[in-house]
Amino acid sequence: TGHHWGYGKEDGPSAWHTEYPVAKGNRQSPIDIIPDEARRDSSLGPIFLKYDRCTSLNIANNGHSVVVEFNDSDDRSVIQGGPLDNPYRLKQFHFHWAEKGCEGSEHTVAGVGYASELHLVHWNAAKYKTFEEAATAPDGLAVLGIFLELGDDHRWLHMITDALYMVKFKGSSSDFKGFNPKCLLPSNLHYWTYLGSLTTPPLHESVIWIVLKEPIVVSEKQLGMFRLLQFSGEEDSQRMRMENNFRPPQPLKERLLRQFKQ
Ligand SMILES: NS(=O)(=O)c1ccc(C(=O)N2CCN(Cc3ccccc3)C2)cc1
Numbered sequence: 010t011g012h013h014w015g016y017g018k019e020d021g022p023s024a025w026h027t028e029y030p031v032a033k034g035n036r037q038s039p040i041d042i043i044p045d046e047a048r049r050d051s052s053l054g055p056i057f058l059k060y061d062r063c064t065s066l067n068i069a070n071n072g073h074s075v076v077v078e079f080n081d082s083d084d085r086s087v088i089q090g091g092p093l094d095n096p097y098r099l100k101q102f103h104f105h106w107a108e109k110g111c112e113g114s115e116h117t118v119a120g121v122g123y124a125s126e127l128h129l130v131h132w133n134a135a136k137y138k139t140f141e142e143a144a145t146a147p148d149g150l151a152v153l154g155i156f157l158e159l160g161d162d163h164r165w166l167h168m169i170t171d172a173l174y175m176v177k178f179k180g181s182s183s184d185f186k187g188f189n190p191k192c193l194l195p196s197n198l199h200y201w202t203y204l205g206s207l208t209t210p211p212l213h214e215s216v217i218w219i220v221l222k223e224p225i226v227v228s229e230k231q232l233g234m235f236r237l238l239q240f241s242g243e244e245d246s247q248r249m250r251m252e253n254n255f256r257p258p259q260p261l262k263e264r265l266l267r268q269f270k271q
């Protein structure tokens with residue numbers, strides 16, 4: 010029942026346009042970021058992440074990624090500044106990754122991918138009544154993208170990887186209170202920004218993308234834990250390891266890529 014898109018040969022990114030024609034639209038994401046082509050813009054200031062009073066609720070496997078959801082009933086945790094006209098509320102964060110030894114980020118930088126990419130999804134509650142409504146509006150969402158590169162263990166990522174066993178199968182979820190994603194931010198918030206879309210169906214062209222230049226460092230062991238997850242449900246006959254859940258870069262078309270700080 011419902012739409013059955015995925016990341017496989019038959020139902021993957023190259024097939025999404027049949028059910029979601031906007032896949033061939035003019036502001037699709039991700040893109041290949043070419044730093045030399047990113048324009049500085051004096052009207053672009055720093056971004057501010059006000060996550061101190063954030064309330065994480067649960068961690069879940071939605072069959073496409075692992076998602077941590079937040080209480081978004083008020084402006085307790087928001088992103089503001091930068092290209093945004095008002096605060097956007099934190100709704101959830103999730104990751105994209107590949108199979109061992111491959112690049113699993115969605116955005117690439119001068120043609121080079123990172124091991125993984127973290128997306129912190131925020132919505133424009135000042136203008137729209139619900140996340141679903143905002144997700145279909147051109148200025149409805151703001152997604153903060155953070156690259157993950159391989160190196161030493163990340164000192165706080167274990168709080169997430171230790172919980173993955175509870176959400177191994179599609180449709181599973183578990184309480185996940187007291188997690189503040191501030192611990193997943195790099196030391197500086199210099200960024201690229203452009204107008205784009207959701208990188209998964211329904212691919213709505215509703216996202217103001219803010220991609221941080223500085224990656225965070227995680228270990229191969231930690232990233233490998235994500236591959237214990239399954240795309241498939243507990244009852245499904247064939248096991249499908251959750252990996253390669255990334256969309257490749259899409260045409261920039263007539264868009265302007267801007268940056269804050271060299
Ligand atoms: N990879 S990404 O950061 O671009 C991203 C992907 C998915 C989502 C997300 O939460 N949803 C996409 C829309 N869907 C719900 C929905 C809303 C309106 C209409 C139909 C369905 C949930 C957010 C960000």
Ligand SMILES: [Zn+2]
Nearest residue numbers: 103105128208
């Ligand atoms: Zn994403």
